[in-house]
Amino acid sequence: MSAHRTELSRRRFLGGSLLIVAGSVVTTACDTSPGADDPSGARTTLNVWYHAYGEAGAQQAALRYATAFTKAHPDTAVKVTWVPGDYTGKLNATLLTDAAPDVFEIGDFNESLARRGQIAALDDLYGSARADFNDNAIGCVTVDNKLYGVKMIDDVMVLYFRKSTLSKAGITPPTTFDELVSAARALTTKTGKGLFLGNDGLGDSPILAVRSNGADLVTDGKVAFGSPQALEALTGLKRLRDDGSLLLGFTTDWWDPSAFTQGVVPMQWCGLWAMPAVKAALGEDFGVLPWPAFKAGGSPVVRVGGWTSCVNAKGRNVDAAKRFVQWLWIQESGLQKDWAESYGFHVPPRKTVAAGADKLSAGVAKETVELAAKYGKYNPGTWDTAVSTAFTAAAAKITGGQGDPAGLLADAVRQAQTAVDKQRG
Incomplete structure (x- = not known):
């Protein structure tokens, strides 16, 4: 983001x-x-x-x-x-x-x-x-x-989940990306979606996916999100969009817990700042998770x-x-x-x-x-508007199936590196 x-x-x-x-x-x-x-x-x-x-x-x-x-x-x-x-x-x-x-x-x-x-x-x-x-x-x-x-x-930003809804569906809170995809799909019905990441279908997820697969964003002034691990993770995010399990275009964005507290979705990426409102609405019927590791060798991530x-x-x-x-x-x-x-x-x-x-x-x-x-994980100090915009635009096209993922990411790396070089003089 x-x-x-x-x-x-x-x-x-x-x-x-x-x-x-x-x-x-x-x-x-x-x-x-x-x-x-x-x-x-x-x-x-x-x-x-x-x-x-x-x-x-x-x-x-x-x-x-x-x-x-x-x-x-x-x-x-x-x-x-x-x-x-x-x-x-x-x-x-x-x-x-x-x-x-x-x-x-x-x-x-x-x-x-x-x-x-x-x-x-x-x-x-x-x-x-x-x-x-x-x-x-x-x-x-x-x-x-x-x-x-x-x-x-x-x-602190984490994945909120509704305990009773997952339990009723026989779903264990997801601890891997594959489990997250499966849970979001299983929790999607004719009347609701399984997961809310943001009105654009992305929110923080591109950053989280890259880091959960052992990759990074910018390291020592060098753009690092062009790595094979980053490309693999961003391409993997497309599964959530293809499954039709993401809530899009809600009345408020991911930073507000309303979609979760109003029962529109049983899982939502949101912040600790919202917990008093979540607890007031749901009592003890919620839990939190880190973004899960993309695969073996990766690591869960908390923004x-x-x-x-x-x-x-x-x-x-x-x-x-x-x-x-x-x-x-x-x-x-x-x-x-x-x-x-x-x-x-x-x-x-x-x-x-x-x-x-x-x-x-x-x-x-x-x-x-x-x-x-x-x-x-905090964003690197070079993650300004120009750098993040290049990355997010590429991620949006990749998850939306618009163009060659490797080419899109390579173009974003070039744009971002120019911006980082300008920052560092």
Whole structure:
């Protein structure tokens, strides 16, 4: 998938900015300049950008955290900017101007921001806490052995299945790709389909299929999804489409659990963030699985995305911005826990915080966290829109039976390699 697109599309958007001074909200603002007027007389005003989370209470939590920071650092005002619409597009455009935020979040870390000198290295913020961050959280923000962000939340994506429906049909939850194909086919009826991966019939599945067959996407700056294993896996995905077992064109996409909770499908690829809604609708009548190994020699896969806090290296307030990021995402473990489990479910990137997240410590939520630790994979830092679009377009044609699979994939590799080379200068 394009992580930026799907992470954004699963949110409903609000908008606006709020300025926090001396621990209080004093005014609303529509502009996003870091130098907005500050009636408190604080020496520094930080502009902190969030995409407009759709989970109830998330915006209020961000404001509450900013208020707590200004109480601890009264010389620094914080303007929380809640950005509606195409967050990634707006952010990339604004980073080229004087109105660029001091601190901002990004979904699925993009290493080109570091290579272009747009974000600051943050190694000095971690200290002894570095060892407490999980391997994915460290690996995904590392560029040339430096850390260019602090992971805020891990978004874990898994395969949900309805226990009672599979049991009634005499189907064991699938642990191999062949079993997944067979289960989806058997669960497809005249009135419903067996599996929902996304309205396009793909969702994350091309990435998952490639990795479940022992292949990779991009390795050390070289596009790797042109391998025989990748081609085999992508060609295998066509079986799901040919069987007519995929739900297509639902009212919401894979990131929303409605198709699953409303009984439209008994299996759906979705995220941990949706688990509170799933449990409210189905009680204990659901389970989760990793994407199954494509065949012997492969491995199950759990997709790990999420959001990372970065500091504008060209901003006017780099030191203060670093102090804010360190305070919120490294020092204040209680706020990190709140952010992860109070507004949808997400996994705290810090191991000690995750261990203390009560809502993630039992049942299917705990199982999901354990699956992420065992099988979790994040997209490479070079997986930007140009690279992912080339890959996904080829996968769509391959699964749709449009053209020679090897030729389609080879063309996508050439396009993607050009894009990666451009990123890396």
